[in-house]
Amino acid sequence: MSLPDGVWTRVEIGLNALAVDxxxxxxxxxxxxxxxxxxxxxxALPALPLPLKRLHPSIGDEQLFGGIDLTATLSSGKLVERAGLLAEPAILVLPMAERTQPGLAARLAGAMDQGTGHCLIAMDEGAEPQETLPAALTDRLALHLDLDALPWGQTERIAMDTDALAAARARLPGVRADDKVLEDLTVLAVRLGIDSLRAPMLALKAAKALAALAGNDAVDQDDLTAAVQLVLAPRATQFPEEPAEDDQPPQDPPPPDPEQGDRDQNEGEAQSLDDLPLQDILLEAAKATLPADLLANLAARKAQRAGGGISGAGAKRKGNRRGRPIPSRRGRLDTGARLDVISTLRAAAPWQTIRKRESSFERSLHIRTDDFRIKRFEEKSDRLLIFVVDASGSAAMTRLAEAKGAVELLLAEAYARRDHVALVAFRGEAAELLLPPTRSLVQTKRRLAALPGGGGTPLAAGLKTALELAIQSKGRGMTPTVALLTDGRANIALDGTANRALAAEDAERMAIAIRANGYPAMVIDMGQRPERSLKALADTLGAPYIPLPRADANRLSTAVSAALDA
Structure with a gap:
């Protein structure tokens, strides 16, 4: 079965292959x-040969694996268990899959690895490239389809022939493939930058399903080409390099053999088609499916994440008051704790027969303190971005204007990203908290309207003020990040004296304190040339070093956003 051009055509063929296996x-x-x-x-999902079961990203273990039927147990006085969603093979539909927590991803991956016959339909609704399905699940799903850029006019109702699919499923166990096919698929996966061994095996299974769907008993070249385009091409992370040409001068060909020429002429085109290497054919099919510029973007984002950066979201906090519900835990009814009544009853139900036999009191329900289950919630804290700006020297007003523009650009997205912004300016002999944590753009413009510049560079004082603000904000439930903007060396110590060596030591001690408290940071060098001392300071902070000579507000905002989202 060959695979014609068009995204929707791949969707139709992919779903039919999924219905077969x-x-x-x-x-x-x-x-x-x-x-x-x-x-x-x-x-089209109801055409799949398994019952549909709907999950959600915060589903609990009892719903997945089963547990006690509380109502039946309490009414009958005997332990009654109920099966979970994973008890029987099913099509598991997971909406908002980009929000899947690592624990749920591991449980679903384990259920699929056990070979119990489950099939997962993960509906990823992420708006940003970094909002995606956990790798533990993408590695186990053969088909990857991206429909974000597909217009409605290019879609149509998906044809699913129930009788043909049933015949293909009956034919599938007898479909065979040469042993070398899996080797060729594995080599192709390596050339495309795919580091998973499951990918070529899934591609082979897809080829067999397509062969069964076409009524064949053996996998042919068209089936493998379609499987590569469906399974391997969407996973590619690099564009395969062409083999290097031989640098040696070409040699004169041997004289032609008349008999050999006659044989070649008689065999004709059939021999040339048979001699084409399968790997090259499959590689061209993969190249035709995924554009080269998209592969380059994927590789660039992967390199950016590998280079380190600042987490793009606030820290997760667990409590018992508000947030997203998470599984309850055994606990005590202390002040502020909220009892999970259903989980408490479920924990006590299996012991009712024994407790009634041992108890001297007649009661319908025996609950002990060990049964108490406390409600828990998880919420993400607001992120605070603390700008520490060098306001010393003749170019101070220019840098403050750039910082002001960058802060205003970042605040434009604050409501969507839940960010707060603070500004610390250091000049002369001390540092000043120019702007306390805020999300108000009007207040930011008012505070940044005017600030005199000049004097020395009390870098240590600026870092100390940022550290104190970070400690205070963390106590208020925020997640602080420090962004240092400067172009020179520290020359004013914490005591206000003009001592370059002591100022460098004080700045290093403050950097060590910021890192010891676990606060993320970044160092932006806005000098005309990269400064080695700032690179060393960034290493002490454990922070990325970003040299931006002559940076304007747009470049500064872009650099900060890229570091935060890396």
């Missing part, structure tokens, strides 16, 4: 926002 292919990673295009795919 849902357990073998693992499932589908569907990246698409909620809308009519995604609804077209959802409409």
């Amino acid at each position: 849902p357990a073998g292919l693992g499932g589908l990673w569907l990246r698409a926002r909620s809308g009519p295009v995604r609804d077209r795919v959802i409409e």
Whole structure:
């Protein structure tokens, strides 16, 4: 079965292959926002040969693996268990899959690895490139489809022939492939930058499903080409390099053999087609499916994440008051604790028969302190970005204007990203908290209206003020990040004296204190030339060093956002 051009054609063929072997292919990673295009795919899911079961990103273990049927247990006085969603093979539909926590991803991956016949449909609704499905699940799902850029006019109702699919499923166990096919798929995966050994095996299973769907008993070249485009191409992280040409001068060809020429002429085109290497054919199919510029963007984002950066979200905090509910835990009813009544009853139910036999009191329900389950919630704290700006020297006003523009640009996204911004300026002999933590753009403009510059560079004082502010903000539930903007060396110590050596030591001690408290940071060098001392200071902070000579507000804002999102 060959694979024609067009995203929607790949969607149709991929879903038909999934209907032939849902357990073998693992499932589908569907990246698409909620809308009519995604609804077209959802409409075809009932044709899969397994019952549909809907999950959610915060589903608990009892719903997945089963547990006690509390109502039946309390009414009958005997322990009654109920099966979980993973008890029988099913099509597991997971909406908002980009919010899947690592624990749930590990549980679903383990259930799929056990070979119990589950098939996962992960609907990824992420708006940003970094909002995506956990790698533990993407590695196990054969089909990866991205429909974000697909217009409604290029879609149509997906044809699913129930009788043909049933015949293909019956034919699938007898479909065979040469032993060398898996080797060729593995080499191709390496050339595409795919580091998973599951990918070529999933591609082979997809080829067998396509062969069964076409009514064949053996995998042919068209089936492998379609499988590469469906399974391997979406996973590619690099564009394969062409083999290097031989630098030696070409040699004269040997004289032609008349008999050999006659044989070549008689065999004709059939021999040339048979002699084409399979790896090259599959490689060209993968190149034709995924554009080279998209592969370059994927590689660039991977390199940026590998270079280190600042977490783009606030820290997770667990408590018992508010936030996203998470599984309850055994605990005591202290001040402020909230009892999870259902979980408490479920924990006490298995022991009722024994407790009634041992108890001297007649009561319908025996609950002990060990049964208490306390509600827990998880919330993400607000992030505070503390700008520490060098206001010393003749160019201070220029740098403050750039910082002001960058702060205003970042605040434009503060409501969506839940960021707060603070500004510390250091000049002369001390540092000043120019702008306390705020999300108000009006207040920011008013505070940044005017600030005199000049004098020495009390870098240690600026870092100390930022550290004190970070400690205070963390006590208020925020997650602080320090962004240092400067272009020179420290020359004013913490005691106000003009001592360059002591000032460098004080700045290093403050940097060590910031890192010891676990506060992320970044150092932006705005000098005309990169400064070695600032690079050393960034290493002490454990922070990225970003040299930006002659940076304006737009470049500064872009650099900070890139570091935060890395």
